[in-house]
Amino acid sequence: MIHTYQISGMTCSGCQAKVQSLLSQIKGVKNVDISLAEGTADITMEQHIPTDVLQKALEAYPKYQLTEAHTFPATSIMDDTDNRTWLQTYRPILLIFAYILGITLIAGHQSNGFSPMVMMRVFMSGFFLTFSFFKMLDLQGFADSYAMYDIIARRIKAWGYIYAFVELVLGLAYAFNLLPKITSAIAFLVMTVSLAGVLQSVLNKQKIRCACLGAVFNLPMSTVTIIEDGLMIVMSLLMFILY
Template sequence: MEHTYNVTGMTCAGCQYKVQTLLSGVPGVTTVDVDLMAGEARIAMDQHVTTSALQSALKDYQKYQLTESNVAMPAPGIAEEQLKSWAATYKPILLIFGYILTISLIAGSTVLGFDELLAMRVFMAGFFLIFSFFKMLDLDGFAESYAMYDVVARKFKSWGYIYALIELALGLAYAMDLNPVITNLVTIVVMTVSIIGVLQSVLNKKVIRCACLGSVFNLPMSTVTIIEDGLMIVMSGLMLASMM
């Protein structure tokens, strides 16, 4: 049997992960699917589990309140967020890409003409350094969020911490033009693994938060995330091909 419950108090993917983990530990519960944007939890169980038993699992976190779905409960912030326009929702990432792109175009403009490879290298350096910075602001929160959808982090939570450090290392490597062949190869491998989980989440229409900017911004997982990862794969592939 499966029941749907309202859950209030969740503000980020870390909250989503925490609620899902706590509810999954309740005896009788088989699967839990927490929808952060809707403020709901769909719980499958092999025996009847009372609402009070489910709420009891969240007792150490008073901000999380669980009620039956037929009881109208407001979800602060969720409705407003759903009403935001696409541009408003993705404003942080659009601004970041805009800044990085502008700097890259300026860097690539030389007296001898436009240097595409230099522009791409500067773009990659800026991308990884900025994105790793936001992840480092709340490394634990990022690791929890990343484990919600990444194929590796789901099995090994420590991969979230390692991934953030890899991004930082790649940013520095691109900035210093350090061993470009290895740098681009690592980028292709890491971003390809990353995009698998993103594709699965988007294709399965899972409503979860993207961890690309850590837990600082509440960005929903969407095709924007796919484009972001795909762009890194394409650019590193082009730079690698130019060296052959």
């Protein structure tokens, strides 16, 4: 069954992610869809959960007030993302990937021919710098979203904030070709740990937002995220071996 609740106090995507995270931790809750614009939460439950139990989950954050609104049959609620095509859903990340790839191919052309190593280094730099930029736009929102699925951030909330800066440092290190072997080893480790949380969420069929582009875009967790992380792992491993 799906119950809809009014939630006041949400003012940004960080608030949205925090409320979603808190409500998702309640036993018996299968999925939580938050509408920041309408100030509502559609909660899918295995069985009815009393309103006071839901309110108690938010009591550590008094500015979020939950009140009961309406109850609908499970089939009557549609997530807005269900109406979008695959291309519409992932258009932002595909455009970013295309621009980074274009710059990478241009940079790979040297006076003495094409350099695969330069190409990979520029791609890694562009990837980490671009993705860290979007995370920095709403650092708290990213940290809240990341804590919903990352295996470290779930236990240590501060890791979500640190991770954005780790990506920034890796991007700069690749850009200036600083300690390339160490940089690639760190990138391999960071992306492998990140992939573990993504795989766990996808395999469990959790309907949560991917935090790869911070809290700016509403991208669902899916195989696209797995491919993205997997590609970075393979490239960092190749660069570590080749250097």
